[in-house]
Amino acid sequence: MPDDAPFPPPRLGEPYLLTPGPLTSAAAVKVAMLRDWGSWDGDFRAMTRELRTGVLALLGSGGAAYDCVPMQGSGSYLVEAMIGTLLPRDGKLLVLANGAYGLRAAETTRRIGRAVTVLDKGDYRPPRGDEVARILAQDPDITHVLAIHCETSSGILNPVAEIADAVAAAGRKLLIDSMSAFGALSLAPSEVPFEAFVSSANKCIEGVPGFGFLVARRDALRAAEGRAHSLALDAHAQWAYMEKTGQWRFTPPTHVVAAFLEALRMHRAEGGVAGRGARYARNRDVLVAGMRGLGFATLLPDRWMSPIIVTFFCPADPRFHFARFYEAMKARGFILYPGKLTAVDSFRIGCIGHIDDAVMRAVVAAVDDALTEMGVTSAAPPEAALAERSLAETL
Ligand SMILES: *Cc1c(COP(=O)(O)O)cnc(C)c1O
Numbered sequence: 440m441p442d443d444a445p446f447p448p449p450r451l452g453e454p455y456l457l458t459p460g461p462l463t464s465a466a467a468v469k470v471a472m473l474r475d476w477g478s479w480d481g482d483f484r485a486m487t488r489e490l491r492t493g494v495l496a497l498l499g500s501g502g503a504a505y506d507c508v509p510m511q512g513s514g515s516y517l518v519e520a521m522i523g524t525l526l527p528r529d530g531k532l533l534v535l536a537n538g539a540y541g542l543r544a545a546e547t548t549r550r551i552g553r554a555v556t557v558l559d560k561g562d563y564r565p566p567r568g569d570e571v572a573r574i575l576a577q578d579p580d581i582t583h584v585l586a587i588h589c590e591t592s593s594g595i596l597n598p599v600a601e602i603a604d605a606v607a608a609a610g611r612k613l614l615i616d617s618m619s620a621f622g623a624l625s626l627a628p629s630e631v632p633f634e635a636f637v638s639s640a641n642k643c644i645e646g647v648p649g650f651g652f653l654v655a656r657r658d659a660l661r662a663a664e665g666r667a668h669s670l671a672l673d674a675h676a677q678w679a680y681m682e683k684t685g686q687w688r689f690t691p692p693t694h695v696v697a698a699f700l701e702a703l704r705m706h707r708a709e710g711g712v713a714g715r716g717a718r719y720a721r722n723r724d725v726l727v728a729g730m731r732g733l734g735f736a737t738l739l740p741d742r743w744m745s746p747i748i749v750t751f752f753c754p755a756d757p758r759f760h761f762a763r764f765y766e767a768m769k770a771r772g773f774i775l776y777p778g779k780l781t782a783v784d785s786f787r788i789g790c791i792g793h794i795d796d797a798v799m800r801a802v803v804a805a806v807d808d809a810l811t812e813m814g815v816t817s818a819a820p821p822e823a824a825l826a827e828r829s830l831a832e833t834l
Pocket of ligand 1 (some may be wrong): 459460513514515516518540587589590591616617618619639
């Protein structure tokens, strides 16, 4: 077994991925993939069982009513499977959007021909419980609400607890895209009542990409037979077949499952959700303090900042060019997460993956170095960014 402790420097040719999945995975997670498994064989069926119970064990109190259905594909496949399987054909979904993933969920619902309405809060404003309550009171046709736990496009941590309370008080059902949060932020059904959520192997559990999982109330899964729009994305069919045979319906990503089980073991060894969340919060705090020290400003005020990924405004200095900055950071061993989010240019740095605060200090030093190389003397954002920022402060 390779030695993963503490956090090794990047090996030559393998930079740290400061991206929200795929991300930097531990050597032991990669090594776990170095053999083959037969998908029908008892050994792999035991691995599938371990995966499902391992995910459910992270739920905390109130989790006994839920089951875990892993499915092949990236996170978006799971979002589509959840909506197509759990939203009745005559149901109506309210999507709470404040970024790319919320908008994608709404588009997914439209594409599969289900009724959908969207509360679009723009790029970074959080949907609040009282707004949700108002919309639900006005539209009795809405049966389900979909919230994004951490909207990875800005890094905002949405207030899912107050949203869940509003949805439950109105007698509707809550679906959560917890793709980039589950495993690092608690999601106990006793605190946040939900019908189902989805996440994937390559985010806070720190596995590699290849499958995701739906965690849903068993009664909701039972009621969903024959409802899905798609054969491959029918989560009820996958669940029923897995319950009966212990197997996945179609070819499973065997190696990815093996990597995931190792990642789950490391997650447990770190102290579970609390331990993982604490390391990510330290990563974020070191990163944000260091970047602010260099003169950078964050898009979000501290109150809404997740420990998953942080958005920084690009400096106003005309010598700053993001493409050059990206290459300069890559040359120093760090891959950033680009993306134009608001009217003002910004970039994102992920805090998740097999990295610690020492890595984050090295990131800040590399940023300082890269700015010097580019001749950038101030990392301060343009006035327009500060105007946006003060708008965000008033949320
Ligand atoms: C990663 C992610 C997804 C899924 O994206 P894929 O590229 O399909 O894996 C969905 N929602 C959120 C919030 C995410 O962070």
